[in-house]
Amino acid sequence: MTSLPEKTDKKLGLVVDLDICVGCHACAVNCKEWNAGAKSAPLTDYDPYGKKPDGVWFNRVHTYETTDEAGHGQTVHFPRSCLHCEDAPCVTVCPTGASYKREEDGIVLVNEDICIGCKLCSWACPYGAREYDENEGVMKKCTLCIDKIYNENLPQESRVPACVSTCPAGARSFGDLGDPESEVSKLVAARGGYDLMPEQGTKPVNKYLPPRPRQDGREGDKAPRMLEHADDSTEGAGLIARWVDKILS
Amino acid sequence: MHPAKSVIFFTTASGAGYGMMIWLGVLAALGEVYPDASLGIVTLGLAFALIVAGLLSSTLHLGRPERAWRALSQWRSSWLSREGLAAIIAFVPLGIFAFAWVVMGTNSGAAAMAGLAGAALSLLTLYCTAMIYASLRPIPAWHNGWTVAGYLVLGPMSGAVLLTAIFHLFGQSKPAAITSLLSLALLATGLLVKLAYWNLIRNEAPVSTAGTATGLGHLGKVEMTGSPHDNDNYLLREMGFRIARKHAEKLRTIAVALGFVLPFLCLLATIYLTGGLMPLLLSALATLSCAIGLAAERWLFFAEARHAVTLYYGEQAV
Amino acid sequence: MGINPFETVREDVGLSPQVGDEVKTSTCYMCACRCGIKVHLKNGAIRYIEGNPDHPVNKGVLCAKGSAGIMHQKAPAKLTKPLLRVGERGSGEFREIEWDEALDLATQWLGEVRQRDPGKLAFFTGRDQSQSLTGWWASQFGTHNFAAHGGFCSVNMAAGGLYTLGGAFWEFGEPDWERTLYHMMFGVADDHDSNPIKLGLGNLKTRQGTKFVSVNPVRTGYSAIADEWIGIRPGTDGLFVFAIIHELLRAEKIDWSSLARYSNAPWLVIREPGASDDGLFLRASDGGPLAWCLEQGKAVHANAVHLKPAFAGERTVNGRTVVPSFQLLAERYLGAEFSPDAVAETTGIPAEVTRRIAAELAETAFEKEIVVEEPWVDAWGRHHEKFVGRPVSFHAMRGISAHSNGFHTCRAIHILQALLGSVDCPGGWRYKAPFPKPIPPGIKAAWPKAEAGLPLDGPPLGFPRSPEDLIVDQHGDPLRIDKAFSWEHPLALHGMMHMVLHNAANHDPYRIDVLFMFMANMAWNSSMNIPETLGYFTKKREDGEYVIPKIIYSDAFYSETVPYCDLILPDTTYLERWDCISMLDRPISSAHGGGDAIRQPVLPLDRDVRPFQTVLLDIGARLGLPGMTNEDGSPKFPGGYEDYIVNHERAPGVGPLSGWRGEDGSKSGVGAVNPDQLTRYIENGCFWHEELPLSAQFMKFANREYLQYAKKMAWLGHADPITFQLYNEDLQKFRLAAQGHGDIQPPEAQRTRIETYFDPLPIWYQPFLERDEGGEEFPVHALSQRPMHMYHSWGSQNAWLRQITSANKLHMHRDLAAKHDLEDDDWVWIENGRGRVKAQVRLVTGVNPSVVWTWNAIGKRKGAWGLDKDSPEFEKGFLLNHIITEKLLPEKGVKEYSNSDPVTGQAAWYDLRVRLRKCSQEEAGETWPVFEAIDKRFEGKDGPLEFGKDLQGGDTGGREPLQEFVGQRSANHSWVEGIRDGRGNRVSDET
Ligand SMILES: Nc1nc2c(c(=O)[nH]1)N[C@H]1C(S)=C(S)[C@@H](COP(=O)(O)OP(=O)(O)OC[C@H]3O[C@@H](n4cnc5c(=O)[nH]c(N)nc54)[C@H](O)[C@@H]3O)O[C@H]1N2
Ligand SMILES: Nc1nc2c(c(=O)[nH]1)N[C@H]1C(S)=C(S)[C@@H](COP(=O)(O)OP(=O)(O)OC[C@H]3O[C@@H](n4cnc5c(=O)[nH]c(N)nc54)[C@H](O)[C@@H]3O)O[C@H]1N2
Ligand code: SF4
Ligand code: SF4
Numbered sequence A: 001m002t003s004l005p006e007k008t009d010k011k012l013g014l015v016v017d018l019d020i021c022v023g024c025h026a027c028a029v030n031c032k033e034w035n036a037g038a039k040s041a042p043l044t045d046y047d048p049y050g051k052k053p054d055g056v057w058f059n060r061v062h063t064y065e066t067t068d069e070a071g072h073g074q075t076v077h078f079p080r081s082c083l084h085c086e087d088a089p090c091v092t093v094c095p096t097g098a099s100y101k102r103e104e105d106g107i108v109l110v111n112e113d114i115c116i117g118c119k120l121c122s123w124a125c126p127y128g129a130r131e132y133d134e135n136e137g138v139m140k141k142c143t144l145c146i147d148k149i150y151n152e153n154l155p156q157e158s159r160v161p162a163c164v165s166t167c168p169a170g171a172r173s174f175g176d177l178g179d180p181e182s183e184v185s186k187l188v189a190a191r192g193g194y195d196l197m198p199e200q201g202t203k204p205v206n207k208y209l210p211p212r213p214r215q216d217g218r219e220g221d222k223a224p225r226m227l228e229h230a231d232d233s234t235e236g237a238g239l240i241a242r243w244v245d246k247i248l249s
Numbered sequence B: 001m002h003p004a005k006s007v008i009f010f011t012t013a014s015g016a017g018y019g020m021m022i023w024l025g026v027l028a029a030l031g032e033v034y035p036d037a038s039l040g041i042v043t044l045g046l047a048f049a050l051i052v053a054g055l056l057s058s059t060l061h062l063g064r065p066e067r068a069w070r071a072l073s074q075w076r077s078s079w080l081s082r083e084g085l086a087a088i089i090a091f092v093p094l095g096i097f098a099f100a101w102v103v104m105g106t107n108s109g110a111a112a113m114a115g116l117a118g119a120a121l122s123l124l125t126l127y128c129t130a131m132i133y134a135s136l137r138p139i140p141a142w143h144n145g146w147t148v149a150g151y152l153v154l155g156p157m158s159g160a161v162l163l164t165a166i167f168h169l170f171g172q173s174k175p176a177a178i179t180s181l182l183s184l185a186l187l188a189t190g191l192l193v194k195l196a197y198w199n200l201i202r203n204e205a206p207v208s209t210a211g212t213a214t215g216l217g218h219l220g221k222v223e224m225t226g227s228p229h230d231n232d233n234y235l236l237r238e239m240g241f242r243i244a245r246k247h248a249e250k251l252r253t254i255a256v257a258l259g260f261v262l263p264f265l266c267l268l269a270t271i272y273l274t275g276g277l278m279p280l281l282l283s284a285l286a287t288l289s290c291a292i293g294l295a296a297e298r299w300l301f302f303a304e305a306r307h308a309v310t311l312y313y314g315e316q317a318v
Numbered sequence C: 001m002g003i004n005p006f007e008t009v010r011e012d013v014g015l016s017p018q019v020g021d022e023v024k025t026s027t028c029y030m031c032a033c034r035c036g037i038k039v040h041l042k043n044g045a046i047r048y049i050e051g052n053p054d055h056p057v058n059k060g061v062l063c064a065k066g067s068a069g070i071m072h073q074k075a076p077a078k079l080t081k082p083l084l085r086v087g088e089r090g091s092g093e094f095r096e097i098e099w100d101e102a103l104d105l106a107t108q109w110l111g112e113v114r115q116r117d118p119g120k121l122a123f124f125t126g127r128d129q130s131q132s133l134t135g136w137w138a139s140q141f142g143t144h145n146f147a148a149h150g151g152f153c154s155v156n157m158a159a160g161g162l163y164t165l166g167g168a169f170w171e172f173g174e175p176d177w178e179r180t181l182y183h184m185m186f187g188v189a190d191d192h193d194s195n196p197i198k199l200g201l202g203n204l205k206t207r208q209g210t211k212f213v214s215v216n217p218v219r220t221g222y223s224a225i226a227d228e229w230i231g232i233r234p235g236t237d238g239l240f241v242f243a244i245i246h247e248l249l250r251a252e253k254i255d256w257s258s259l260a261r262y263s264n265a266p267w268l269v270i271r272e273p274g275a276s277d278d279g280l281f282l283r284a285s286d287g288g289p290l291a292w293c294l295e296q297g298k299a300v301h302a303n304a305v306h307l308k309p310a311f312a313g314e315r316t317v318n319g320r321t322v323v324p325s326f327q328l329l330a331e332r333y334l335g336a337e338f339s340p341d342a343v344a345e346t347t348g349i350p351a352e353v354t355r356r357i358a359a360e361l362a363e364t365a366f367e368k369e370i371v372v373e374e375p376w377v378d379a380w381g382r383h384h385e386k387f388v389g390r391p392v393s394f395h396a397m398r399g400i401s402a403h404s405n406g407f408h409t410c411r412a413i414h415i416l417q418a419l420l421g422s423v424d425c426p427g428g429w430r431y432k433a434p435f436p437k438p439i440p441p442g443i444k445a446a447w448p449k450a451e452a453g454l455p456l457d458g459p460p461l462g463f464p465r466s467p468e469d470l471i472v473d474q475h476g477d478p479l480r481i482d483k484a485f486s487w488e489h490p491l492a493l494h495g496m497m498h499m500v501l502h503n504a505a506n507h508d509p510y511r512i513d514v515l516f517m518f519m520a521n522m523a524w525n526s527s528m529n530i531p532e533t534l535g536y537f538t539k540k541r542e543d544g545e546y547v548i549p550k551i552i553y554s555d556a557f558y559s560e561t562v563p564y565c566d567l568i569l570p571d572t573t574y575l576e577r578w579d580c581i582s583m584l585d586r587p588i589s590s591a592h593g594g595g596d597a598i599r600q601p602v603l604p605l606d607r608d609v610r611p612f613q614t615v616l617l618d619i620g621a622r623l624g625l626p627g628m629t630n631e632d633g634s635p636k637f638p639g640g641y642e643d644y645i646v647n648h649e650r651a652p653g654v655g656p657l658s659g660w661r662g663e664d665g666s667k668s669g670v671g672a673v674n675p676d677q678l679t680r681y682i683e684n685g686c687f688w689h690e691e692l693p694l695s696a697q698f699m700k701f702a703n704r705e706y707l708q709y710a711k712k713m714a715w716l717g718h719a720d721p722i723t724f725q726l727y728n729e730d731l732q733k734f735r736l737a738a739q740g741h742g743d744i745q746p747p748e749a750q751r752t753r754i755e756t757y758f759d760p761l762p763i764w765y766q767p768f769l770e771r772d773e774g775g776e777e778f779p780v781h782a783l784s785q786r787p788m789h790m791y792h793s794w795g796s797q798n799a800w801l802r803q804i805t806s807a808n809k810l811h812m813h814r815d816l817a818a819k820h821d822l823e824d825d826d827w828v829w830i831e832n833g834r835g836r837v838k839a840q841v842r843l844v845t846g847v848n849p850s851v852v853w854t855w856n857a858i859g860k861r862k863g864a865w866g867l868d869k870d871s872p873e874f875e876k877g878f879l880l881n882h883i884i885t886e887k888l889l890p891e892k893g894v895k896e897y898s899n900s901d902p903v904t905g906q907a908a909w910y911d912l913r914v915r916l917r918k919c920s921q922e923e924a925g926e927t928w929p930v931f932e933a934i935d936k937r938f939e940g941k942d943g944p945l946e947f948g949k950d951l952q953g954g955d956t957g958g959r960e961p962l963q964e965f966v967g968q969r970s971a972n973h974s975w976v977e978g979i980r981d982g983r984g985n986r987v988s989d990e991t
C-alpha cells in the first residue's frame, strides 16, 4: 500500500541552520553530483550549453530579504529540498505506488521503475521538492542519499548525505529526528527548530533553525554603547600630555 | 498551475462524455428515449469517443504512458487511481448498455439497469476526477467543495447540451425537450456554482504565505531577492504559471457568456422557436458555444490556481 | 515485477552500490583555495568528487565550484590542440598545429628576443599557483618584465600587511576561528580562503557569546549572516577605522604592553621638519632603533630586554628632537576630523554605531581575555606561563584593496589589530607559515640586465624599502613595461598586469617584442577597460604590423583572450596534471603549521594538450636557459614538471615541496632531494602538513621556538623577532626624496604625489575616480562581487553552475530605484563619461542606497566558452569592465596615471562611479555593448546531458535507464505563452 506507514522506525532527516547558511550552493551542486550517478541517475540537464540551461536538481538555494515594520532588514539564504514529511501528500496521491515512504527510516522515495510520470505528486507537494525528469518521463526527488548513508563501500564519515558532508559552513545536520536523544533532535530543541508551512498538514521531518537575533544595537541588545573617554581635550592634547611620563606597559 | 492542453481537453471532453452517458442512462431507465440504433450509435458512440479520447489524451501525456496500467494499484489512497478504476469499471455497464441498445435494440429492463449503473459510475468517475483536484491542499483554489460541485455539474451539463443537439438532429423532440430543460437547469446551476467558486477563490483568506513557507514571517515581509536558478525550471513551468488579472477577467467573461449564458439563451429559444431547422441550429450553437466556454473555464481553473511552491519564488500568499 | 495491476510494487533499493572502482586524492583547482579532494573514478570516468576529510584546508567540505569539477572536465570549450593564428587578431581564425611546430615557433620567437634584449619579453601570468616557477623562469630568461596577476587583484592587501605586520590577510593569515569571540570582516564576498572562511564563520556563530560584524556596502553572503551588517559607503573604510582608533585612544583602550614589546610604537622618530632625516627613526650607532626608557630616564635600544618605554613626549636625544612614533600616531588619529561624528557623513555610518563598535571591540579584547595554558618563551628568552588572547579578529579583502586608497586603509586595519593586541594571539588574527616575515621581506627585485642571453641576478619582483630600490632610469622614468617599482607606483610588489597591454600598445615607456601570457583572461574580465584593451591587442603600426608583434598564450579553454593571441599553447585541466602548491608560492599552511600540496593526474589525457609548466620547462631547455639545461645542453628536467617538482632546488635543500625531503624522506623543509617524494605525497592524500607544537603556534613574531623552527625550515633567514611597523619609515624615505632629500628623487611632476601618498602613517583620501568623475553628475557607486558558486570566467562553461547563474542583474536599493522610476526586471543604462552598459534591474534593501552592484564575470563574449550563440551569458550577462578604466584623466601638467593605488599600483576596480538612466521600451531586452562573435567553431552541444546514466547500473542495485517510450518531453512545455519565471511573478496587470 502506498498509504503511508502507520509509523516509521526512524525519522531520518535534515536540519538546516539558517543562521549560518551563507548561500554558497555547495549543498545543491554536491547533491547533484552525488545523485547524478546514484539511484536516480541521471539527473538530466536540458540545453546544458545553450539558451535555457536547466535540469533536475534535488536541492535549491534561494535568497530572501525580510523587512519589518521599522524598516530593519535581513537577508536569509534558504536551501530547499524534500522534507520527508510524515504525512507526505506526495505519497498518498500517487496512483502507482511509485512514491512511497520507507517504514525503516521514513525516507520518501520514488520508484522510478514504475512511476508513470503523471506529476500528481509534484502538485501535492507544497514545497516544490519533486523534480520531474522531462527527458526520462519520471519523477525524481531527494533520496536523502539513501545509497550513501548506508553505503558499506564508503568510510563511516562519508555515510551522510552529500549536502551535509559538503556544506562548508556546517549549516546542515543529518540524523534521526524521531529520537529525542539524537544530536539533531537536541539541536532542534535548543535552537527552536521549526516546520515549514505547518498549516499544510504534512508534518515535515526536516527542520529549519531560525537566524539568531541580530546584535546591532537594537532594543534588547546588551552591548556597551560607548567607551568612557579618559580625556576630551581637543586633538587629544591632554591625553598625550598624560602619557608623557606615564609607564603604560 | 500550468494549463496543459491535455488536461483541459481530457477533463472537458470526458466530462461531456460522462454527462451524456449519465443522461442516456437516466432517459433510458425512464423510458424517455427510443432505442433507435443509429441514434444509439451516434450518442453512445460520441460519448464513448469523448471519454476515450479524453482518457487517451491524458494517458499519452504521461511521462511513461506504457506504464499507465500501473495507475490502478493505489485505489486505497489515490484519487487518480480511483478515477482510473472507476472509469474502467464504468465501461462494463456502459458497454452492456450500449450493446443492448445498438445491437439488441433495447434500452429498457436489464439494459436500463446497466445504463443506470453506468450513469452512477460515470458520476462517480467525475467525482473522482474532481477529488484529484480537490484533495490538493497546496492549491487552495482547488482544495474546496466548489471544485467538486463544478465537476459534478459541468460534466452532466455539457452532456445534456450536447445530447439536446443530437436529439434535435435525429428529430427526437421529446427527449430533446427533456434534455433542454435539464440543460437549462444545469446551465443555471453551473453558472451559480462557478460564480460561487470564483467568488471563493478571490476572497478566500490565504492558506500559506511566504512567511510560513520560509518560517521567516516573524522577521517581516519576505521577498525573494535571489533565485536558485536563472532560467525556468520544471516547478516554475508546471506550477509557477501566472495569469494577469485583466486577462483572467476577459477569459471569465468568455467562459460565462459562451459557457453558460449563450447556451442558455439558445436552448431557451428552442422552446419557442420549434419549427424547422431552428432548434437544431440553436442547440448546435449552444453546444459549440458551451464547448468553447468550458474550455475557457477549464483553462482558467488551472491558470488561476496558485500553488504553494510559488511562495518560494516571490508570491506573497496563496 | 509482475504484471498484476493491483500489486503494490516494492522497490529494492541498492543501499551499498560500489561508488567507483578507484579513489584518487588530489587538490581542487576550481578556485585558488586549494582544498583537498577525493576523486571517485568508475570505468575511468569521474563518478564523484568529495572533500578530503583529512585535509587541513577544507576538512572534508567542498564548495559548489569544487563539486562541479566534473562538468569543468566535460566542458566543450576545452582546447584540444596547439593553435596558430591565421586570420586577423580577434577573428578567431586559427590553424591547428602539432606540438613540435608550436614549440619550435615559441622557441624561435623567444630565442630572438633573448639574443637581442631579453627585457623585450613581457611574461605575465594569471592566478596560477606556479609563480615560483614562472618567476624563476623569467629571471633565467633574463627579463625583468614579469609579474603575476596580483597587481590587479589584491596587492594592497599584501603590501599593507607585509609593510605593517610582516604577514597579510589574503590567504596568508586567518582568524583563530575556534577561539575568536568577535570577528570583523571588511569587504569580502568569497575570497581565496573560501572554504576555511565558511568553516570558520560556521564555527564562530555556533558558539555562545560571539559576534560577527561585516562591513560591506552590500548585504549578501557573509554579510547576510553577520550579527551586525555595516553598509558603509565604498572607499571610506579608512575613515571608519580611524574613528574606531580615535575612540580607543580617547578611552585608552590600547594594549600598551603588547605595543611596547612587539611594535615600533615606542621607537623614537626624529621630528625636525626640513631635515633630511626628518621622520626617520633615531638609531644607535649599530643601526638599531632607540626608545626612551622612563625607568632609566634615557634612550635605550628599542630591542632591549628591559625597557619601560615612553609612548609620548618630545625629547632631545643625541642632539635631535625626537618623539615616540606612537605620539605621531595618536596625534593624527585623535584629530577632530577622525571623530565618529566627523566621519559619519562621508562613511554613512552613524557616530553611535562607530562608538558602539569601538566599545565592543575594547570590551572583547580587554575584558574577555582568553588564555591558552601553555608555557612559551619569547625571542628575548623571557618565559611566559600562558598565551593571553584578545579574542577580536579581523579579515579584509578586495572591498578594501580594490580602491585607490586601499593600501592605507589596509594598513589602518592592521594597526588597529596591533593596538588591540590581537595579532597572532589566541582568538586573534594569525599568521600562516611561512609568515611572519621581516617587515618588509628582504627580497629585492633584480636590476634589469637588458643584456643578450643573460639571466637576472635575482627575482624580478621584490620589496622596495627606499628610492634606491626603484627600477627607474636616471631621469626617474620607469624601466618596467608595467611601470611597477617606478615613481608612479613605487611599491607595486606584484607588478601591474592591468597596464601591460596599454603600455605595450602605446610604446609607453617602450615597445616589447613578445608578450607571453598564461591563464589570464586579459581580453575580457581581467581587463579594466575592454573596448580599448581589445584595441591594444589589434593596434597596428603604419606598415601593417601589430604594435605588439607576437603574443603567446596558454589557456585550457576557448576564452575571450584566445582569439587575440598568435600562438596558443593548450593546457591540461587540474584533473590531468601534476601541480605543486608550494611553500615558495601560495602554500596550504594554516595557523597551526606549514603545509604544501600537489595535484596528481587523476584522468588520462584525451586531447593533444600539454601541462603548461612542463611546456615552459621544455621551452626553457630549448632556449638553453641556465636552470633548465645541463652542462651538455640536455634538458635538466626531461621528466617535465613532476621531475622539476622533485628535483629542482632553489637553494641547497630547498625545493618546491617541503614534505618528505632527504634521501629517505625523513626531513621536512630543508633536505636533500627525495626521488620518492611524490609517492609519499600521494600516500598522504597529496598534501604535507606539519603541525607546530602548541607552544609555537602563537605570537610567532616573537616566539623563540617558532622563530628558530622557521629558520630551520628556511622560511626566515634569522630568528630575530619581528617588530610591527605601525609607523613605516620606508614610506617616509620616499617622502623625504619627494621633499628634495637624497640622491634619488622623483621627477618634478611627481613630487607632490609621492609626498602626499607616502605618509608613514595611514591617511585617507577620496578615491581618484570618485574625485575626478564623482559628484553630482555620477552620484552612484558601482561594484561587483564574486558569486560563491562561480569562478571568474571559468564558471560559465560549466553545465551545472551556469544553471544557477547565467545572467546577472544590477542590484540596487529600492529607494534608489524609485528615484529612477525603476522596477524589478526593468532595463537601465549604467553610464559614465566613458561609455555605458545596459543591464536588468533587481531591487533589494540590503545595500547602501548610493551603491549598485552585480555579480562579477558572468557576462561573456559571443562565441567564447563553447556556448550557443544565444546563451543568456551573452544577451543578459554584462560586465562593468566596459566602463571601468585603467587610466585616469591626465592631471594638469602631469602624465596620465594608472587608475590604481598610488603606492602599490593596485587596480582600483571599485572606485567606479556612474549614473543610471531607465531604458526606453525599445532599448529593453538585451544587454549592451555586445561585441561581434569571436568564434563560430564552438557551438553548444545539442540535446540533453545525461551525465551519470552509464555510471549507474547493475551493481548499484538500481535500474537500467529505459529510453524507448512515448511520452511527455520538455517540448510539450513550450506552447504556452505567458509562462513567467515566477520569480516575483512580475506580470503586471496591464499586460
Ligand atoms: N569588474 C571587475 N573585474 C575584475 C575583478 C573585479 O572585482 N571586478 N577582479 C579582478 C581579479 S581580482 C582577478 S584575479 C581577475 C580574474 O580574472 P581572470 O584572470 O580572467 O580569471 P579567469 O577568467 O578565472 O581565468 C583566466 C583564464 O585562465 C584560463 N584557465 C582556467 N584553467 C586553466 C588551466 O588549468 N590552465 C590554463 N593555462 N588556463 C586556465 C581560463 O580559461 C581563463 O581564460 O578578474 C579581475 N577582474
Ligand atoms: N567563488 C569565487 N571565489 C573566488 C573568486 C571567484 O571568482 N569566485 N576569485 C578569487 C579571487 S581572484 C579573488 S581576488 C578573491 C577576492 O575575494 P573577495 O575580496 O571576497 O572578492 P570581491 O568579490 O572582490 O568582494 C569584494 C567585496 O567588497 C565589497 N566592497 C566593495 N567596496 C567596498 C568598500 O569600499 N568597503 C567595504 N567594506 N567593502 C567593499 C563588495 O561588496 C564585495 O562584497 O576571491 C577569490 N575567490
Ligand atoms: S552548502 Fe551550506 S552554507 Fe552553502 S548554501 Fe548549502 S546549506 Fe547554505
Ligand atoms: S517535501 Fe514534498 S516530496 Fe518531500 S515528503 Fe513532503 S510532500 Fe513529499
Ligand code: SF4
Residues within 6 Å of the ligand: A093, A094, A095, A096, A097, A098, A099, A110, A114, A115, A116, A117, A118, A119, A120, A121, A122, A138, A139
Ligand atoms: S509522477 Fe510518478 S511518483 Fe509522482 S504521482 Fe505520478 S506515478 Fe507517482
Ligand code: SF4
Residues within 6 Å of the ligand: A030, A031, A032, A034, A035, A058, A059, A081, A082, A141, A142, A143, A144, A145, A161, A162, A163, A164
Ligand atoms: S539528502 Fe542527498 S538527495 Fe537530499 S538534498 Fe541532500 S544531497 Fe540531495
Ligand code: SF4
Residues within 6 Å of the ligand: C028, C029, C030, C031, C032, C033, C034, C035, C058, C061, C062, C063, C064, C065, C066, C067, C194, C195
Ligand atoms: S573553495 Fe571550492 S573551488 Fe576552491 S579549491 Fe576549495 S573546493 Fe575547490
Ligand SMILES: [Mo]
Residues within 6 Å of the ligand: C127, C152, C153, C154
Ligand atoms: Mo583576484
